[in-house]
Amino acid sequence: VIGCDFxxxxxxxxxxxxxxxxxxxxxxxxLSADGTSTIHNIEQIDRGYERIDERLRAIGAKIERV
Structure with missing residues (x-):
């Protein structure tokens, strides 16, 4: 696992x-990385995870669609 030694x-x-x-x-x-990441082709994620951005924001994630 990446980062298991912290x-x-x-x-x-x-x-x-x-x-x-x-x-x-x-x-x-x-979400676990330092800084701001950008993910392109998020339609792939949307196909399997309905309203994932809203659901993650509800539990405190800093996530935004642009």
């Missing part, structure tokens, strides 16, 4: 979601 932090970046499962994995990683 010495290496994830950093923000720009990425593209190739499919549903990879997209949600990228989203989770982005």
């Amino acid at each position: 010495k290496t932090k994830l950093k923000s970046t720009t990425m593209t979601s190739p499919d549903i499962r990879a997209g949600i994995s990228l989203l989770i990683a982005a």
Whole structure:
């Protein structure tokens, strides 16, 4: 698991979601990374996770569609 030693932090970046499962994995990683990340092709995530941005905001995530 990346970061299991808590010495290496994830950093923000720009990425593209190739499919549903990879997209949600990228989203989770982005939420735990330092800084602001951008995910392109979010339609892939939307296909499998209805209103994911609203649901994550409801539990305190800082997430925004642009």
